[in-house]
Amino acid sequence: MSRFEGVVVSDHWLQSQFTQVQLRSLKSKFIALKNQNGQVLVGDLPALLVKLKPFLEMFKEDEILEILCASGFDTSNEVDFEGFLRAYVTLESQAATKSGDLKSPTSFLNETTTTLLHTIDESEKKSYVAHINSYLRDDPFMKQFLPIDPATNALFKLARDGVLLCKLINVAVPNTIDERAINTKRILNPWERNENHTLCLNSAKAIGCTVVNIGTQDLIEGRPHLVLGLISQIIKIQLLADLNLRKTPQLLELVEDNNDVEELMGLAPEKLLLKWMNFHLKKAGYKKPVANFSSDLKDGEAYAYLLNVLAPEYGSPSTLDAKDPVERADLVLSHAEKMDCKRYLTPKDIVEGSANLNLAFLAQIFHQRNGLSADNKNISFAEMMTDDAQMSREERCFRLWINSLGISTYVNNLFEDVRNGWVLLEVLDKVSPGSVNWKQSTKPPIKMPFRKVENCNQVIRLGKQLKFSLVNLAGNDFVQGNKKLILAFLWQLMRFHMLQLLKNLRSQSQGKEITDADILKWANKKVKITGRTSQMESFKDKSLSSGIFFLQLLSAIEPRVVNWNLVTKGKSDEEKKLNATYIISVARKLGCSIFLLPEDIMEVNQKMILMLTASLMYWSLQQSKDETESSPSSVAETPEGSPEPSFNGDDDNHMGPEISNLLIDDVASDTAVTSMIGHDDTSL
Secondary structure, three states, X not given: OOOOOOOOOOOHXXXXXXXXXXXXXXXXXXXXXOOOOOOOXXXXXXXXXXXXXXXXXXXXHHHHHHHHHHOOOOOOOEOOHHHHHHHHHHHHHHHHHHHOOOOOOOOOOOOOOOOOOOOOOHHHHHHHHHHHHHHHOOOOOHHHOOOOOOOOOHHHHHHOOOHHHHHHHHHHOOOOOOHHHOOOOOOOOHHHHHXXXXXXXXXXXXXXXXXXXXXXXXXXXXXXXXHHHHHHHHHHHHHOOOOOOOOOHHHHHHOOOHHHHHXXXXXXXXXXXXXXXXXXXXXHOOOOOOOOOOHHHOOOHHHHHHHHHHOHHHOOHHHHHOOOHHHHHHHHHHHHHHOOOOOOOOHHHHHHOOHHHHHHHHHHHHHHOOOXXXXXXXXXXXXXXXXXXXXXXXXXXXXXXXHHOOOOOOOOOHHHHOOOOHHHHHHHHHHOOOOOOHHHOOOOOOOOHHHHHHHHHHHHHHHHHOOOOOOOOXXXXXXXXXXXXXXXXXXXXXXXXXXXHHHHHOHHHOOOOOOHHHHHHHHHHHHHHOOOOOOOOOOOOHHHHHOHHHHHHHHHHOHHHOOHHHOOOOOOHHHHHHHHHHHHHHHHHHOOOOOOOHHHHHOOOHHXXXXXHHHHXXXXXXXXXXXXXXXXXXXXXXXXXXOOOOOOOOOOOOHHHHHHHHHHHHHHOHHXXXXXXXXXXXXX
């Protein structure tokens, strides 16, 4: 069963220096360091600390030992976990001094942090609060808590229940979360809070947010730097949603000939916004190109020229005549307000070059009036450039999956961004660590075409080593941007990654590969053991379109998670969509990181159905492992789910025995499942 958990440190200041993700990682490493007597000595720490990423190329073991001794640590003394954390912070401080960097390496979101090492941008907080107050003021549940006062910490307190963040995700990308799955009460218990934040983080990943270093406990604690960083990403995704050819085909006007269209398609939304601004500034006679959202906008002149082109009826010569930058910035904002643009920033923010707020303001201007012509030729050409619905959904899924892995490159346009091979090499190194020969790889920007081919040829070689099916596929196919072959390769890569996760979770498989058949058997066994009769013949079984089987599977692995009062019979398309949307949100609420859409379930997309089932299997097996390692007293009771109505001839009243069967099956069912995948007590 899902549990409310977090690493608790008695020293609140010490705990505030780490996120829960980091604390869990450090604790597992610390436990692994214990000797036969269950002890860790100070003298044992350098061997571990020297391998940690912040100190990897910074210190040698003897240097770390010297620093610890100089800080009052006795090498022969036993050290507990909190002592280890203090040693970490001490070394971190020395690393910052040595590198000349005053920022702490634990500042995961470089611009937004709290506590002694962290500060937050009050202007950004005020702007985001205004955004939330504006977009959620009519929400039936949230309106009782709004408006939020930007002068207080009310934003962070309100975010602790997870409802606000879930609602904000749906504002940014409508229907991402089935709001029936959100726990909405004035007072939530720890389980419900944890579920909301799990749903929030997995849904944030599904719209393109980077949440690698944020855990549910960090959000429950309302850590300002992490909450503000996540809100910033969500709002940014909302504001930049129209900056692509699919939504705004008029953007083709920014290129002079069709040969430049590919370059336009490969631009990140922020770069596209700057290109759009410079396009209009050039027409207005403004001589200086704008290359960023900070220093190039500080004097307000670029804004004045841009607004005079887009909305000359509200323009005034006094804006450019103003000598004081603050006065000019104020006139710019007044001009924009007449265009119904929201005030995301103040004159001071413009003059100080606030990059995030300038980006938000410029995106608002684009949204209100982009000044591009509705040329029918451009629109029809843009429609030709877009992919069919199936290909578009797969592109979205693989792009979001790649971005969720935490690689250094962020993918904006899958088909364009993989053509130099570098992103694919990064992904391969993530799913098969140590496989990439980086000495034979070329990092972007890559000017020489043959270097791109070299990168892609290595991708093909590695794919063959992993036993992918790559008949008639060569590195040049990636360079040329062959969409079908790119999708085929990425599907095999994503599938390999999931199967490896499942295999690693169960070491008793003794090297036996997990197969699609194993996943199918697991799902059918899970549902059958609860007394239900539903089964799936394959991952393309058309009966899956109703969603009933997956709801029964979800209920089998966590009885309380499905509210059967919200489930339809899945007969009509409307009923199927309601069930599919609910399935995705409930799976994310449990902790599954999935990127499919409701249409993938309704149409029984074989690939996406396999990944959904495998993700549920991975979560269930992970819970089994965790629960066998937990003492009974550490796991609180959770409420049961609502009783399931009769579907496909099933009996109504098997929830009681189902719970006991589930516990037996999930905690001690190695005899039932070992033949498929075995068991592992090690952590991923």
